[in-house]
Amino acid sequence: MVALGTALWLGIDGSDDAAGLVIGLGLVGAALTAAAVVVPVFLGPALAAIAGAYVALLLIDDPPLDTRAAGVATALVVVGELVGWARELAGATRDEPGNAWRRPAWIAGVGMGAIGLAWGVLAVADFARVQGLAIEAVGAVAALAALLVVRRGMAPPGG
Numbered sequence: 001m002v003a004l005g006t007a008l009w010l011g012i013d014g015s016d017d018a019a020g021l022v023i024g025l026g027l028v029g030a031a032l033t034a035a036a037v038v039v040p041v042f043l044g045p046a047l048a049a050i051a052g053a054y055v056a057l058l059l060i061d062d063p064p065l066d067t068r069a070a071g072v073a074t075a076l077v078v079v080g081e082l083v084g085w086a087r088e089l090a091g092a093t094r095d096e097p098g099n100a101w102r103r104p105a106w107i108a109g110v111g112m113g114a115i116g117l118a119w120g121v122l123a124v125a126d127f128a129r130v131q132g133l134a135i136e137a138v139g140a141v142a143a144l145a146a147l148l149v150v151r152r153g154m155a156p157p158g159g
Contacts, residue, residue: 002082003030003050006075010053013068018060025053033079037086046083047076070118077114081107113149120145 007026011019029049036043054072085103120142 002075003033003046003079006050006072006079007053010057010068010072014057015061018057021060022053022057025049025056029053033083036083037090040083040087043080043083047080050076050079067119067122069122070115073118074111074115078107078111081110110152113152117142117146117149 003026007023007030010026011023014022026049029046029052032042032046032049036046051072054068057068058066085107123138123142
C-alpha cells in the first residue's frame with residue numbers, strides 16, 4: 001500500500017505531462033513490491049521503479065528545490081522494511097513473542113529517521129548558496145546524522 005500510495009501521490013502532485021509516466025512507473029513498482037514478498041529478488045527493481053517515477057517527475061517538471069524527496073526517501077525505506085517483515089511472517093518459523101508491536105515501531109522509527117535525514121540533506125542543499133563556517137558546520141552535522149541513521153538501520157530489530 002505504501003508503494004501504491006507513493007505512486008499515486010507523485011502522479012497527482014506532478015503536472016499533466018508527467019502524470020501518466022509517473023503513475024505507470026509507480027504502479028510497476030507497486031506490482032514488483034507485491035511480487036517481492038514471494039520472490040525477494042524483485043525488491044531491488046521495485047524500489048528502482050518507485051524511485052524512477054520520482055526521477056521522471058523531476059526530469060519532466062523540473063522543480064527548483066523539491067521537498068518531495070524526503071517523502072520518497074521515507075517511502076522507499078518503509079517499503080523495503082515492510083517487505084522484509086512480510087517475508088519473515090510468511091516463513092515457517094514462529095514470530096518472536098512481543099514482536100507484533102516491536103517490528104512496526106522499528107519500521108516507524110526507521111521511517112522517521114529517513115525523513116529527518118532527507119530533510120537535513122535538503123536544508124544543507126538550500127544553505128549551499130550561502131558561504132561560511134556555519135554552513136560547513138551544518139553539513140558536518142548532517143553527515144554525522146547520516147552515518148548514525150545508516151549504522152542504526154543496519155542493526156537488526158531489538159539488537
